[in-house]
Amino acid sequence: MLELVDFIKNAIPITLLELVTALSGSYYLWKVKPKRPNVYLVLFLWITFIVEVVGAYAPIAFFSEYKYFSFVEGSVFSDNYWLYNIFLILIFSFYVYYFRAFIINKIHRLILQVLALGFIFSSILYFIFTDVYFTAFSPYTMILGTILLFLSVVLFYFELLRSDIMLKLKFFLPLYISIGALIFYLCVTPIDLFSRYFSKENSIFVNLRVTILLGANIFMYLTFIIGFLVCSEKKMYN
DSSP states (O other), X not given: OOOHHHHHHHHHHHHHHHHHHHHHHHHHHHHSOXXXXXXXXXXXXXXXXXXXXXXXXXXXXXXXXXXXXXXXTTSTTSSSHHHHHHHHHHHHHHHHHHHHTTOOOHHHHHHHHHHHHHHHHHHHXXXXXXXXXXXXXXXXXXXXXXXXXXXXXXHHHHHHHTSGGGGGGGGOHHHHHHHHHXXXXXXXXXXXXXXGGOSTTOHHHHHHHHHHHHHHHHHHHHHHHHHHHHHTTOOTTO
């Protein structure tokens, strides 16, 4: 079973990567006056960093056996599911908005808009009519959100194939974002579907989840950072 020190050793690199990614995005905004979706992307990354810092109270409490944040022990806030279940809706909704912004085809844009609205509404209803909100990551939100992200990226790639941006892909930021986000959620979603088993009695699952999260986060945020730095050198297509 991981101890608090082990968790911190895994958490610090991820938190630092999130901070560096947000700072890289801010540098990109300073160097390039980008389109509005990319401005919102950087804002989204700062919000993500803040949520991750706030949400860290739960694993710190768990791995310290509630030596820290003892006031949440035994309450519905002992886990941070209440925070991330809402944030997951925001995450997947944002990615749909982001990739949709680079799609010209009106039918594809309409499809994504309708699906995103349906996703938000149905995910909230799922919280209302089940007990998942405080007890686990919503499997409905995770599965449907990942499918929606995958569809958004596929339609985005389809759009790329029909444009002259193919000749300048190296300097097209949304490509880096699509690769990082898609790989991350394809790796993390399967393991988070079993979040109910995150407990002291299931040390193998706890260790596995922490390891997968570390690797997936490193890949995603490094991809984002590379994208910001590379695209900061070119104003075209941004």
